[in-house]
Amino acid sequence: MKSKIPNPKTNPALKLADAQCQKAVQLLNKQKYHEAFEILDAILKRQPEHRLAKRSKPVALFHMGQQHEAAKLFHQLHEQDHEDLVILKHCGIAYTAIGAFDLAIRFLSRYVKSNPNDFDAWTSLSAAAGKSQKYVESMMYATKALSLEPTNPVAYNNLGATLLGVNKLEEGEQAFETALVLDKNNVDALSNLATLAQQRGDDEAAVVLFNNLLANLDPNTTFAKEVLYRSSFSHLSTGRLREGWRRYDYGFLPTDLASRTPKRHFQLPQWRGEPLDDKRLLIWAEQGLGDELWLFGLMNEALEHCQNVVMECEPRLVSLMSRSFPKVKVRATNLNPMMAKGSQDFDVHIPVGSLLGLFRNNIEDLQKFKPYLQVDADLVSDFSERLSPFKGKKLLGLCWRSGMLSANRNTHYLSIDELTPLLGLEDCVFVNLQYGDCEEELRRVEQQLGISIVRWDDVDLKNDQESVAAIISCLDAVVSAGTAVAQMAIAVGQKTILFGLKDWVYLGQTNYPWANDVRSFPPDFGKPLTSIVPKIVDEIKFI
Known part of the structure; x- marks a missing residue:
């Protein structure tokens, strides 16, 4: 026996729910999301399976800023009907908003296969890929969106953001300016132009651009708070520390990889510097x-x-x-x-x-600041013994890149091949501190220079930080890019030679300012990073 589908004509309660739901949809279209939510929530308490109300409630939640709850409800709807294309799209957009970029890409990719002419879906797909630093894919999606609507400012802003991600600043600037020609009040393009100035190192200009934008934004919106965070770095780079840290505190709101993580939410208050008395x-x-x-x-x-x-x-x-x-x-x-x-x-x-x-x-x-890490004395003794055959030589630790690589981050690193003028110094012995898979690089340089770089098979440089700290304590200095190795050296009080592009952590100073026993070597403006290698060689000679 088949169950009967309720008929609004003969079911007054369903008829009322349908009418109320239509009113809620009208409110959604007028961007009155809280009013719409109240109606939809009331409907679902009486009619839990009301289809339109179930589909509309997460839309209201999404625009009310409750993206996590919206994503959860959209996914529940997807589980009930895997072929519902509208829900596929909503899932993708919601997952982008909460930073679940891989899921967003998966849902939106499925959606555009069936709806290849949906401009919004392609722009969302490009944003998700770009925020997860998948710039090749992001560029492809942004180009597709632009082909669909070549006069849409959103398309140009999206393309510009992707170009910014791969450090193509001039091309990105052209895209943002085109977006502003099409829509002079496009806040995303204005924000991205400020970020571009920041990326160029023109932090004074970035401060002005960010502040001009913020003057025209509602300070209570999430977007305004995200702009505050992004503007914090230019304030810090120009020595405006108090204001910079105030803005930096908004860094958990954005969802891209440049935001502060992890996103933890506590019911207990955050300490703001007030007296704590006996509080924990x-x-x-x-x-x-x-x-x-x-x-x-x-x-x-x-x-x-x-x-x-x-x-x-x-x-x-x-x-x-x-x-x-x-x-x-x-x-x-x-x-x-x-x-x-x-x-x-x-x-x-x-x-x-x-x-x-x-x-x-x-x-x-x-x-x-004072060095604060207390190293395991037994491990120090162990590694001192291991390094004893090199007594009389300068013992230098070496780390040339981070474990996380991207187009922007790579500009801060030198390859080990570019560091061969250091490695060939006769009175020096280098100890490998580079974590991750680097054995092929080490062997290539050893063969080229006829040297041996010290390393031990029984030491896991990534996971055994106790040993890393002990090794560093036994050296004369550490030469490193801006990595965890450099910070470990500083924390244990070891002399550190730091190389890489100057960024906001310099706080507008010439030398890295966070510890006294650090000599930093950023390249002069417009010069390649390799230009600092002779300076590092000279620094090592005076150790």
Whole structure:
């Protein structure tokens, strides 16, 4: 026996729900999302399977800023009907908004196969690919969108953002300016032009452009707060530290890879520097390993304000941090959502990067840094013995690139082949600190120069940070790009020779300002990074 489908003509409750749902849809079209949501939510409490209300509620939630909940509901609808193309598109857009870019690309790619002329879908696909730094794919999707609507400013802005990602600044600028010719008030293009100025190193111009844009935005919107975060780097680069850190605190709102991570949400308040009395403070790690090593250098200053501190850090650093901060409860980062409920061992919390806004508001404050990592004495003894055959030579650690590579990041690194003038110095022995797969590079240079670069098969340079710290402690200096290795060297108090392009962390200073025993070598403006190699050679000669 077949179940009967309710007929609105004979079912007054369904007829009323249909009428109310149509009103809610009209409100959605008028961008009155909260009013629409109230109606849709009420309908679904009475009629949980009302099809149009179920499909419309996540649309309202999405535009109310509740993208995670919207994505969850859209995915539930997708599970009920895998062939529903409208829901496929909504899933893709929602996943882009919450930073689940791989999922977004998967859903939108399926959608455009059936709807190849949907401009919005192609622009969303390009944005998802670009934000996940898949620039080849992003360029392809942006070009397709532009072919569909060659006079749409959104298409040019999307193309420009992709060009910016691969460091094609002039082409990106042309795309943004075209978008503004088509729509002089396009806020995305205006924001991207400010970012472009920032990327060019013209931070004063970027500050002006960002502030002009912000003056015309509602400060309560998520977009305005994201612009504040993106503008923080130019403020910091020009020495406007207090304002820069204030804006930097909005960095968890964006979803792209340039944002602050992880996105943790606590019901307990964030510490803003107020007296804590007997309250318990959680200081939690963010960003990558190098950022943690850099930022936990502020821990001793935090301990002056609170004696009851819990630190969460990378699992690879737990033993090092425990030894270095014996009065602190140190544990591995816990991303369990239940941690946010507050029934834990802390009363207030702060992401470690936000300590900068409390303790580093003037350049003079940077002089407060002191090396803080206490290295395992037994490991130091072990590696000292291993390195004893090279006594009388300068022992130099070497790391030439990060484990994360991209078009922009690669501009900060030199290849090991470009560093051969260093490696060939007769009074030096180099110890490999480069983590990841680099054996082929090492062997090639060794054969070319007739040298041996010291390394040990039983040391995992990526995961065994205790050994990395001990090795660095046994050296005369470390030569490194801006990587976790450089930050480890600084944290243990080792002389560090730092190379790479100058960026916002220089805070407008000539030399890297965060520690005294660092000599930094950025190239002069317009010069290639290889131009600094002779300067590094000269620096090594004076060690």
